[in-house]
Amino acid sequence: MDDSTLSDRLSQLGLSDKEVDTYLSILQSGEATASEIADDTGVSKRYVYSISNSLEDRGFVAVNDHVVPTTIRARPPEEVVDSLTDRLEEMGGALDERYSESVKEPQQFDVIKSRTTVVKRLTEYIADADHEIMLSVPQQYLPEVGEELAAALDRGVLVMLVVSSADDFRAEDAAGRGTVVRAWDHEMPIMLTVDAQFGLVSPAEMVTRTNSDQRAIAFVQRQLVPVLSGSFLGNYWPMAEEVFVADPAPLPATYRDFRHAVLQATLRRRAGETVQAAAQVSPVQADDDPGRVEGAVVETRQGLVEPHTNAYPIEHSLVVDVGDRTVTLGGSGSFLEDYETDAVTLSLES
Known part of the structure; x- marks a missing residue:
């Protein structure tokens, strides 16, 4: 030098x-x-x-x-x-x-003006999913995201899919597209949430018509996406008819998406199996802080599959027998359960 x-x-x-x-x-x-x-x-x-x-x-x-x-x-x-x-x-x-x-807590809103960009953003968000996807999409558009949905299922992602404007949509049409799939014969907006972080809302005509002057909005904001998830579960999911539920996943498994854990526990219990749950917890309504809860799941409160057992659309809880009492577990951000947890491990009683 x-x-x-x-x-x-x-x-x-x-x-x-x-x-x-x-x-x-x-x-x-x-x-x-x-x-x-x-x-x-x-x-x-x-x-x-x-x-x-x-x-x-x-x-x-x-x-x-x-x-x-x-x-x-x-x-x-x-x-x-x-x-x-x-x-x-x-x-x-x-x-x-x-x-x-800065990457974990992005604050971003995009107004989307073209069908091509809506399609691109939907497929990108679905491809990035790690834990959970909630999606409503017109039946005629489903093939355009089918490959990404199948890949997400292969990764173990919980996919809750509503197919709108559905014409004679059957269980065989839904296999490989979602964990739980519902269909509705009316038109509804395209809605997508991914991992409680990414979201997109679009009028259906933005993808069904080539000359639409409508606008979509995509956002990456942890404070807003749960609101969209609540709307999806409360306003759109119940209106559609259940057409497909995937077979239970292998256990033991650890779930960071709590709704997925509730679904798997529900399916296993309905098959007559005894499910054990173990999780690090923090008190919400409980007076004590045991740090960890372990026990048999004796009930699930959920609205993911029929029949629904929750009291309100966003309630997804595990009721666990800890020996001297039962306690309720909820996911991150729970406010009515006894304890909240970021992850729960489910296993079958041997």
Whole structure:
């Protein structure tokens, strides 16, 4: 590396031109007095002291002010590089943490004007799903997202699908498209929520007609998507008729999407099997904080499959026998259950 490039690299570390000249002079000498450095760089001795103190603070040199005259010694370059590397790694961790937080909590709204963009955004969101998809879509459009829905099912995602404007829609038409599929012969808006984070709402005609002047909205906001999920469960899901329910998934399994756990426990219990639940919990309505709840699931309160057993559309709970009593478990954000949990492990009694 030539002198010009080395000077540029040092400048990129925040050193001024005079600091670079002073540091390179000290490096060349190994150790020198302020007067010698001043003569070599053409700056005053007082300024050399000031720059040297700054370079010492940054770890480039050591100022020996216990001798007369004071000398400035260059620290071994490998020590300087190691020190700079440690600082960059420390800063990198802090930057990564802040960047991750910004990605986890995005705040984004997009008004969509074209059918092509609606289709693209729907398929992108479905492809990104990790835990749960709620989707209402016209029957004629279902094939356009069928491949992404099948892939989501293969990943173990809970897919709650409403097929609207359905004409003689049958169970065999739904297989491989959803975990639970319902059909309605009327038109309804296209609605999508993914993992309680991504959402999209569109008039149906935006995908069924090529010249629609309607607008859709896509958003990425954790505070808003649960509101859309509640509307889906309360206003649209009950109006459609259940046409397909997938076979129960293999157990044991750990579910981060609590509705999925409630569905699997429901299906297993209706098959006559005893389901055990285990979860780290936090109290909501309960007076105690056991930290962990384990026991047999004796009841599920849900509106995912018929017959519904919940008291209101968003209630999806597990009732667990913990020995001396039963307690209710809900997912993250629960407010009526005894405890909330971010994840629950289900297994079958051996």
